[in-house]
Amino acid sequence: MYNPDHTKPGSLKSRFTTRFLRALSKIHAHKPISSSSPTEMFQRYQRIKAAADKSMAYSVRSRRTWSRAMLWKLRTRSCGRRSVKTSTIIKSQQAIMKKTRHEKQNENTTTTATTGEDGVGFCVEEDELREIVPGGEAMDLCNLLDETAHYIKCLTTQVQVMKKIADFYSL
Amino acid sequence: MESNPGTTETRSNLTASDGGQVTAFESLQFTDEIHRLILAPTTINASSFTALVELPPPQAVELLHSPDSTKFIAAKPPNVEDFKGSFRFPSNTSLIEPDARFSVFSGEANNGNENRDSPVSKILNSNLEKAVKSEPAETESAQPLVSDPPVEKRRIKRKGRENKVKGSTKKSKTAVNESSEDAEKLPYVHVRARRGQATDSHSLAERARREKINARMKFLQELVPGCNKISGTALVLDEIINHVQSLQRQVEFLSMRLAAVNPRIDFNLDSVFTSESGSLMDSNFPGLVMPVMWPEVQGDGHRQQYQHQWNSDALQQPVWGREVHNNYITPEKSLLTYDSSANSVTLQANQLKMEL
Numbered sequence: 001m002y003n004p005d006h007t008k009p010g011s012l013k014s015r016f017t018t019r020f021l022r023a024l025s026k027i028h029a030h031k032p033i034s035s036s037s038p039t040e041m042f043q044r045y046q047r048i049k050a051a052a053d054k055s056m057a058y059s060v061r062s063r064r065t066w067s068r069a070m071l072w073k074l075r076t077r078s079c080g081r082r083s084v085k086t087s088t089i090i091k092s093q094q095a096i097m098k099k100t101r102h103e104k105q106n107e108n109t110t111t112t113a114t115t116g117e118d119g120v121g122f123c124v125e126e127d128e129l130r131e132i133v134p135g136g137e138a139m140d141l142c143n144l145l146d147e148t149a150h151y152i153k154c155l156t157t158q159v160q161v162m163k164k165i166a167d168f169y170s171l
Numbered sequence: 172m173e174s175n176p177g178t179t180e181t182r183s184n185l186t187a188s189d190g191g192q193v194t195a196f197e198s199l200q201f202t203d204e205i206h207r208l209i210l211a212p213t214t215i216n217a218s219s220f221t222a223l224v225e226l227p228p229p230q231a232v233e234l235l236h237s238p239d240s241t242k243f244i245a246a247k248p249p250n251v252e253d254f255k256g257s258f259r260f261p262s263n264t265s266l267i268e269p270d271a272r273f274s275v276f277s278g279e280a281n282n283g284n285e286n287r288d289s290p291v292s293k294i295l296n297s298n299l300e301k302a303v304k305s306e307p308a309e310t311e312s313a314q315p316l317v318s319d320p321p322v323e324k325r326r327i328k329r330k331g332r333e334n335k336v337k338g339s340t341k342k343s344k345t346a347v348n349e350s351s352e353d354a355e356k357l358p359y360v361h362v363r364a365r366r367g368q369a370t371d372s373h374s375l376a377e378r379a380r381r382e383k384i385n386a387r388m389k390f391l392q393e394l395v396p397g398c399n400k401i402s403g404t405a406l407v408l409d410e411i412i413n414h415v416q417s418l419q420r421q422v423e424f425l426s427m428r429l430a431a432v433n434p435r436i437d438f439n440l441d442s443v444f445t446s447e448s449g450s451l452m453d454s455n456f457p458g459l460v461m462p463v464m465w466p467e468v469q470g471d472g473h474r475q476q477y478q479h480q481w482n483s484d485a486l487q488q489p490v491w492g493r494e495v496h497n498n499y500i501t502p503e504k505s506l507l508t509y510d511s512s513a514n515s516v517t518l519q520a521n522q523l524k525m526e527l
């Protein structure tokens with residue numbers, strides 16, 4: 001069963017795969033794996049994770065707010081200086097700061113929003129969603145739902161491709 | 172006009188009286204005015220509407236005041252000239268406009284003074300409903316002598332009345348109030364309100380926004396597996412948040428796995444990857460990963476087996492498989508079995524490049 005990746009060479013999946021493989025090869029070439037100490041492994045893991053996010057964000061370009069926010073965050077994290085400044089990125093600056101603060105919390109917390117308000121303003125869930133989706137705090141609920149849908153689609157693609165690569169490697 | 176002095180006197184009388192005493196006056200004046208209505212049209216060259224307007228404006232106001240809302244109290248004595256021209260007092264205009272239809276039914280109303288209120292209200296209500304339904308057709312025919320802005324203003328009033336008449340309890344009064352206030356300042360917005368819903372712009376915008384949000388929630392429900400059965404937006408959002416978090420965690424786990432794997436590849440892939448076609452990448456990758464696999468293969472005897480497996484894997488892994496290219500890969504695989512990993516990669520890369 002062939003999925004449409006090869007029928008649509010410009011699709012999100014193929015773009016992501018190309019970039020990610022390139023990044024992977026760079027990482028492996030940069031640091032040939034001699035020892036498997038935990039610190040090295042952790043470093044490599046971080047790099048690979050960043051590469052995955054970056055390649056996904058690059059595949060989407062600047063069409064989406066979340067991709068812009070993610071790219072901006074990765075750039076500031078790696079470089080320490082801001083190379084690109086657009087108005088949209090400035091808007092999501094505080095969002096990104098908050099996100100890096102909340103990211104670690106979110107990894108461990110489970111959703112406990114059972115008493116959220118229903119109706120037009122979904123208080124608790126809406127805030128959680130904003131924290132999870134990159135760049136989500138600078139958007140109103142309507143656009144936030146749009147971004148969430150696209151973000152979910154991209155995440156599933158990412159997971160699929162990475163799973164296949166990992167399966168190949170571990171065969 | 173002959174009847175003018177009389178009307179002015181009565182007008183002043185009425186304006187001096189309280190609201191509570193109006194009913195007595197009304198019953199008295201009503202029959203008089205009805206008679207005048209019937210008789211007057213000959214003296215005045217205008218249509219029945221302006222005749223009605225001239226003669227009993229305050230009485231009409233106060234008449235209609237009791238069966239309808241208590242808000243439209245004629246505070247100022249309107250002049251006849253005012254009514255002839257533009258209508259400055261929206262409350263009065265709203266009351267007078269139905270009155271135009273009321274004049275048709277003046278005969279019926281004459282029959283019972285005591286039961287005046289109910290038939291009047293009934294007639295008015297029926298008039299309003301009929302008027303509202305046949306509104307677009309009757310714009311000019313009903314009030315030919317009235318200028319356009321007042322007609323338009325009255326349409327809004329009619330909408331407000333319609334909300335009231337239809338018994339919407341939600342925001343009927345406020346809708347009427349707001350519409351009556353807006354009519355003075357803004358150009359009219361001809362919107363057909365749904366039953367029991369207000370017509371002001373705020374609620375319309377809110378409704379549109381809510382519909383947008385609901386449409387997007389539905390789309391998200393389809394996207395996230397298992398959300399279709401859940402009803403209630405809070406729970407659906409919970410599910411969505413869970414799903415996103417699980418996806419993010421999966422990405423982390425997979426990247427950890429990739430970090431742990433020991434790829435013994437010297438990826439001389441830059442030259443290969445500079446080519447842009449995705450198909451090239453697709454066909455390259457199986458070949459490139461091959462060197463990873465072969466060093467891990469223990470014995471030569473298993474080579475054939477693994478080749479076969481590799482074929483099937485290549486077929487099944489859609490990302491990297493294509494029937495056309497599998498034919499190219501198999502001869503290269505035989506090469507790979509004998510080559511070292513680094514050489515095979517470059518060899519393969521060159522071969523594929525030549526093919527393309």
